[in-house]
Amino acid sequence: MRRVSQAEIAEKLDISRTTVTKALNDDPNISDRTKEKVKGAAQELGYIVNNIGRSLVNNRTMTIGLIVPKIAHSFYSTLLEGIYNAANMRGYDIIPMVSFEDCEREEKMIRKMLAMHVDGIVMGISETTTSLDSFQIVEKNNIPLVFLDRALPYHHFSEITTNDFEITYNAIEFTIQKGYKNFGFLGGQPHLSSGVNREMGYRKALKDHNLSIDENQIITGGYSKQFGYENLIELHKLNSLPELLFCATDEVALGVYKAAKKLGIKIPDDVAVIGFGDLEIARYLNPPLTTISMPIDKLAEEAIATLVAEIENPNREKTVNKLEGSLIVRKSI
Amino acid sequence: MRRVSQAEIAEKLDISRTTVTKALNDDPNISDRTKEKVKGAAQELGYIVNNIGRSLVNNRTMTIGLIVPKIAHSFYSTLLEGIYNAANMRGYDIIPMVSFEDCEREEKMIRKMLAMHVDGIVMGISETTTSLDSFQIVEKNNIPLVFLDRALPYHHFSEITTNDFEITYNAIEFTIQKGYKNFGFLGGQPHLSSGVNREMGYRKALKDHNLSIDENQIITGGYSKQFGYENLIELHKLNSLPELLFCATDEVALGVYKAAKKLGIKIPDDVAVIGFGDLEIARYLNPPLTTISMPIDKLAEEAIATLVAEIENPNREKTVNKLEGSLIVRKSI
């Protein structure tokens, strides 16, 4: 079960271990003939580097930790693919972990990543995270971290997000121009930037167009299908169904669809619906969901680019980068 | 940027490094008072183990590599969640990689995992894999590997799959009893167990019920939406549309739906469709797709249980385990 090491190659060729390392790493001081011999022997013996040994001396693992709140979800799985590609292109590997929207797990994962000595961390924080403890650990350890998609209102790290505020504003404005007058807003967490900014964009658009804001029609506190389901039923019960319901995520919209079906409410005739995220499912819904699409690949690319820059230059200034989403109009409005 | 080490704790408390390790690892020979002191200091200094150092001496990383052909796909992302949970429960971490159905990347990933010294590998091989080279490397290195979902016809490793043959047989038999007589089969790769077994189940069911098998209506060579799309068009062009089309994956069925819409073919009136996999999307299609659901969580649990058993007992015999899928009848038949 012991794997072949450089020492073994050295012994076989009767040269020093040092020469072997250097040859394998294409050190310019080693003759081509020696390199060939060493690489030949390596091949023959089935040698594969041991990154563990290498990391220990280099103090780098060429590894980036990724923490996402969930994975069985088209936004995050697509994001993961993008992150992989962006990282690999730069010679880094990704070690993803899933917090399942649970801040305790999240904290454990951060510690685990520090234990594994990842070179940096990209994370979308969980819906339930309010404590800053884990982030202070990261800071104390001087590990670069970049918030992706969801950030905390704690600006010690770089952030890559969508322009939630502006795009929500634009979407609402668009529907106002289409003639909608009575609006509702469902979802979002007051401590997550994405939730707050979407809600703010919503409020500002209504205000700028002199439309009244009914606080009973703004319900926050969740991002899930369940949340959407329960709250549409609630709105219906209270008889305060708006003409158009802006959902902070497509998940919430899914719940709304389900509740609407159960209650016999017609979309978009009784209530029009807009989601956020453009999940793959959105286009298959009946009616297809109007939603806001996020530039997933760009988010991924930008996050890795930023993180790698910070890894390679620890004194780099933190940056905040908002990428543009776009409204995808389908039959639900 | 240097992290606090055990040495630092030792220095601070003016005791030996050895005592520190032992105290942190709850060695029974260390007095409770010392343990408390050490742990206290560790906490205070913000000490976090360095798994790199630990792995180097232990020759274990408590880490399992997972290779899947794709991730932005509900089957695989759900599987990943299951794998995470099953592994964490046993104290292992997962390092997932995505081959994107590309056998070259797959081979690179296998090498990378060996370099990272994962303790074992779980993998669903890529659609395009035909060479055995990488698996022989794994074998030569004596690293336990378990095939999950898709296996090669190369039985040197344990396999956890769905009972593709039986469940397909049963599904076809069910539709025969419903009155269907003319069948087609779309998708699958001749070198992947899943494709072969589904096709075999299909053939056997027809044969056992004395129905003729039209080879023009059996088209294999792909698992993708694109494949389904192109081949429905082809079947239509050749005027050999069957009454019922069994698709080797839901992806293929998605392509079929798309082509049907384009061609004005009605599902299930003109052609009934069955898929395989029960993607989340399946129930949202119009009409909802009849498909075969796989026991994803059980697959994950079983794969990790098997792998960990092999890691902990290298002489354990290889096992082949087929879990039961189930037919989910919806409106497409």
Place this chain on the structure above:
DNA sequence: GTGAAAGCGCTAACAG
């Protein structure tokens, strides 16, 4: 109960 010494596989600094 505690500590000294040795080594896991690798690389970097320095000498020749």
Place this chain on the structure above:
DNA sequence: CTGTTAGCGCTTTCAC
């Protein structure tokens, strides 16, 4: 161009 030495952080004998 090649080799010697030393050390990354940790654990495991084995001695005290």
